[in-house]
Amino acid sequence: MRHSIFSLVRQAFAGNQGWPRQWRSPAPKRAYDMIVVGAGGHGLATAYYLAAEHGVRNIAVLEKGWLGGGNTGRNTTIIRSNYLWEESQKLYEHAVRLWEDLSQTLNYNVMYSPRGVMMLAHTQHDVQSFQRHIHANRLGGIDNEWLTAEQAQAFCPILNIDPTLRYPVIGAALQRRGGTARHDAVAWGYARAADALGVDIIENCEVTGIDRDASGTVTGVQTSQGAIRAGRVGVVAAGHSSVLMEMAGVRMPLESYPLQALVSEPVKPVMPCVVMSNTVHAYMSQSDKGELVIGAGTDAYTSYSQTGGLHIAMHTLDAICELFPVVRRMRMLRNWGGIVDVTPDRSPIIGKTPVPGLFVNCGWGTGGFKATPGSGHVFAHTLATGEPHPINAPFSLDRFRTGRLIDEAAAAAVAH
Amino acid sequence: MLVIPCPYCGPRPELEFRHAGEAHIARPADPSVTEAGAWAEYLYVRSNPKGRHIERWRHASGCNRFFNCVRDTVTDVIEATYPAGEARR
Numbered sequence: 001m002r003h004s005i006f007s008l009v010r011q012a013f014a015g016n017q018g019w020p021r022q023w024r025s026p027a028p029k030r031a032y033d034m035i036v037v038g039a040g041g042h043g044l045a046t047a048y049y050l051a052a053e054h055g056v057r058n059i060a061v062l063e064k065g066w067l068g069g070g071n072t073g074r075n076t077t078i079i080r081s082n083y084l085w086e087e088s089q090k091l092y093e094h095a096v097r098l099w100e101d102l103s104q105t106l107n108y109n110v111m112y113s114p115r116g117v118m119m120l121a122h123t124q125h126d127v128q129s130f131q132r133h134i135h136a137n138r139l140g141g142i143d144n145e146w147l148t149a150e151q152a153q154a155f156c157p158i159l160n161i162d163p164t165l166r167y168p169v170i171g172a173a174l175q176r177r178g179g180t181a182r183h184d185a186v187a188w189g190y191a192r193a194a195d196a197l198g199v200d201i202i203e204n205c206e207v208t209g210i211d212r213d214a215s216g217t218v219t220g221v222q223t224s225q226g227a228i229r230a231g232r233v234g235v236v237a238a239g240h241s242s243v244l245m246e247m248a249g250v251r252m253p254l255e256s257y258p259l260q261a262l263v264s265e266p267v268k269p270v271m272p273c274v275v276m277s278n279t280v281h282a283y284m285s286q287s288d289k290g291e292l293v294i295g296a297g298t299d300a301y302t303s304y305s306q307t308g309g310l311h312i313a314m315h316t317l318d319a320i321c322e323l324f325p326v327v328r329r330m331r332m333l334r335n336w337g338g339i340v341d342v343t344p345d346r347s348p349i350i351g352k353t354p355v356p357g358l359f360v361n362c363g364w365g366t367g368g369f370k371a372t373p374g375s376g377h378v379f380a381h382t383l384a385t386g387e388p389h390p391i392n393a394p395f396s397l398d399r400f401r402t403g404r405l406i407d408e409a410a411a412a413a414v415a416h
Numbered sequence: 417m418l419v420i421p422c423p424y425c426g427p428r429p430e431l432e433f434r435h436a437g438e439a440h441i442a443r444p445a446d447p448s449v450t451e452a453g454a455w456a457e458y459l460y461v462r463s464n465p466k467g468r469h470i471e472r473w474r475h476a477s478g479c480n481r482f483f484n485c486v487r488d489t490v491t492d493v494i495e496a497t498y499p500a501g502e503a504r505r
Contacts, residue, residue: 242464253460300435303489304466309417344460401456
């Protein structure tokens with residue numbers, strides 16, 4: 001059923017009892033042309049673009065848990081493209097362009113809201129770093145502008161710019177086209193659209209091994225629901241990428257850390273934008289439900305525990321209370337963790353691996369949500385053609401050997 | 417928050433320590449003749465296991481010494497700590 005004002009009205013008069021299931025729940029076939037491991041946003045987007053743009057429809061997306069239950073459902077939904085280097089700007093801007101009409105493309109409301117992302121500068125070093133980003137972005141054709149502290153407060157009225165703060169706000173970089181989207185809807189929208197094109201999305205199907213023939217080429221995967229053959233396998237497994245790649249004997253330049261977020265009780269609209277601060281480590285926005293969505297930092301040590309240390313969240317709340325005194329007496333409702341796979345240069349790895357037929361899309365670290373459509377789009381190209389798209393060519397696994405790193409440690413925003 | 421048993425000072429809260437990455441990674445003896453792949457392996461590639469993991473910590477707010485720690489990365493339970501330089505456990 002296509003979603004439209006007419007279907008909405010018709011279902012409303014029918015008591016909303018007639019909505020069909022949004023995607024099938026098929027049993028896995030014995031063989032597919034391609035397998036995508038991981039039904040998060042990036043994996044589902046990959047499958048959708050493979051089916052929609054490359055005509056590859058005999059695909060399975062294998063998910064060990066439930067659809068969108070990993071970092072896709074755990075992140076703070078921030079979208080922006082104001083990265084420092086040309087390679088990153090092209091990648092993230094590609095994603096922002098796809099975000100802009102994603103709801104129409106998928107016929108599913110992903111609630112993309114370009115409400116502006118403001119990054120606060122608290123020290124002279126921040127000012128220089130952000131202005132460098134602004135100049136680099138201007139050369140790359142990406143909007144990013146400098147605000148004074150007063151202008152920053154005008155853009156976000158609850159921001160405290162008192163100069164006596166321990167880390168006073170002395171300016172900000174604003175990307176007006178940045179914003180947020182509904183993370184669950186992104187996974188559901190891609191799943192529904194991919195399913196409609198014939199893609200099998202198989203939940204509760206954990207990949208336990210990667211099969212290879214005598215020449216080393218990938219022939220399929222072993223799963224908790226039996227062996228499935230495929231000519232090409234794309235691993236899109238976020239925090240578990242190292243574990244999956246190890247099954248094919250590939251060691252990765254990745255470390256997995258818990259990253260936390262928390263939400264407050266819902267309140268009326270108080271915050272019209274996203275505010276981030278690398279220096280005091282806090283970022284916050286308000287969801288459409290009214291909850292304040294707060295992102296904390298990663299733990300100091302690698303872990304797969306999907307929880308973070310309480311002191312990490314406390315540190316962020318200290319900073320939030322200082323920057324936004326109005327929220328000091330609010331209650332936090334939920335606090336959770338996800339496992340993020342961090343690369344040495346804080347840029348993702350999207351492309352081929354030393355194993356023929358095995359492809360990987362990982363290393364998004366603390367900031368992968370914003371790239372979901374672009375990541376899926378270029379990875380689908382890579383899987384379909386066997387070669388990277390020009391946009392993801394610089395993000396090869398090989399760059400760690402050649403030394404052509406793409407250092408985005410300053411743009412990545414989350415302290416790690 | 418972890419409680420980490422420093423081999424020199426005894427159990428202390430995690431806040432006193434700095435994590436220093438995977439343990440037992442040896443710098444290639446002669447970088448000038450080390451092939452790029454091996455150098456990349458030393459600099460960037462990490463085992464990142466889900467389960468038993470050996471890592472380095474530094475007791476920054478205590479004795480300030482490095483030591484090694486065996487920890488399970490799923491449960492975060494610490495199996496043992498031992499001085500740097502000792503054989504891998």
